[in-house]
Amino acid sequence: MVKMKGSILALLLVLALSLSGCTRGSTGIVVSGSTTVEPIAEVAGEDYHKAHPEVSVLVSGLGSSAGIEAVGITKTADIGTSSRSLKDEEKKLGLTVIPIAHDGIAVVVNPANTVTNLQLNDLRDIYAGKITNWNEVGGPDEPIVLVNRDESSGTRDAFTSFVMGDTPFSLDAVVLPGTGQVREVISRTKGAIGYISEGFVNKQVRALNINGIPPSPANIASNKYPLSRSLYFLARADISPEAQGYIDYVLSDAIQQGPVRDAGYLPVTGGER
Numbered sequence: 001m002v003k004m005k006g007s008i009l010a011l012l013l014v015l016a017l018s019l020s021g022c023t024r025g026s027t028g029i030v031v032s033g034s035t036t037v038e039p040i041a042e043v044a045g046e047d048y049h050k051a052h053p054e055v056s057v058l059v060s061g062l063g064s065s066a067g068i069e070a071v072g073i074t075k076t077a078d079i080g081t082s083s084r085s086l087k088d089e090e091k092k093l094g095l096t097v098i099p100i101a102h103d104g105i106a107v108v109v110n111p112a113n114t115v116t117n118l119q120l121n122d123l124r125d126i127y128a129g130k131i132t133n134w135n136e137v138g139g140p141d142e143p144i145v146l147v148n149r150d151e152s153s154g155t156r157d158a159f160t161s162f163v164m165g166d167t168p169f170s171l172d173a174v175v176l177p178g179t180g181q182v183r184e185v186i187s188r189t190k191g192a193i194g195y196i197s198e199g200f201v202n203k204q205v206r207a208l209n210i211n212g213i214p215p216s217p218a219n220i221a222s223n224k225y226p227l228s229r230s231l232y233f234l235a236r237a238d239i240s241p242e243a244q245g246y247i248d249y250v251l252s253d254a255i256q257q258g259p260v261r262d263a264g265y266l267p268v269t270g271g272e273r
Helices: 002-023 038-051 064-072 120-128 154-164 179-188 217-221 241-250 253-262
Strands: 028-033 056-061 079-082 096-109 145-149 174-176 192-197 228-235
Touching: 028 038, 028 064, 028 241, 038 056, 038 241, 038 253, 064 079, 064 154, 064 228, 079 241, 096 154, 096 179, 096 217, 096 253, 120 145, 120 154, 145 154, 145 179, 154 192, 174 179, 179 192, 228 241, 241 253
Parallel strands: 028 056, 028 079, 145 174, 145 192
Antiparallel strands: 079 228, 096 192, 096 228
């Protein structure tokens, strides 16, 4: 039994060292942060590894704030990902900010909801808890079920900037950690409203027009849609050649015109935007 425990411990140590070697230094790249950016980073990482088998790319979606902290403070990531701009205190970290895609924040409801448009001030009042029934904005007599993101979410920060300003969120909202969870809850809840990246909108939910403007690619690219934003990679000055190569690959036409568009986002380089 003692020998078996020793063997297991030795095996775990080998595995730990192996994982450490493939996630740091010259043999690995750690990418951490926004769940919105995660699909692009993952697909690009798989393709980059195929072209460079000696480099492993490990991607995690922990939220934009967590990604900024990982690359800029704890330095546990080679690249941070964010769906929001840096805050003033984060700008002091000296990170290089690299836009990798354009996106819009879609305000989504259950497909059974008959409301098709919200004015920006009505959307603010809904999330502030001042409007609580859909019949107050031309919809059915149905209580509004608020779905919000947690405070580490870059999408929440962007939504706050675009919609809420200094108005506080209602405390009655269901708070969820990821885009997928928001979409799933709204797809199952008739009176629910939430917000997700336009790239994640599918048949489970329906995107509303805001101020009469739909979140179409053309409206997002022109910033006509009022909830338009960019998605970012963040890097330190001491970035490794492998990590820089991965960033360059994400900005290439192979990813910009492929996975970026496939995910429902708009490219920042090459081709028609």
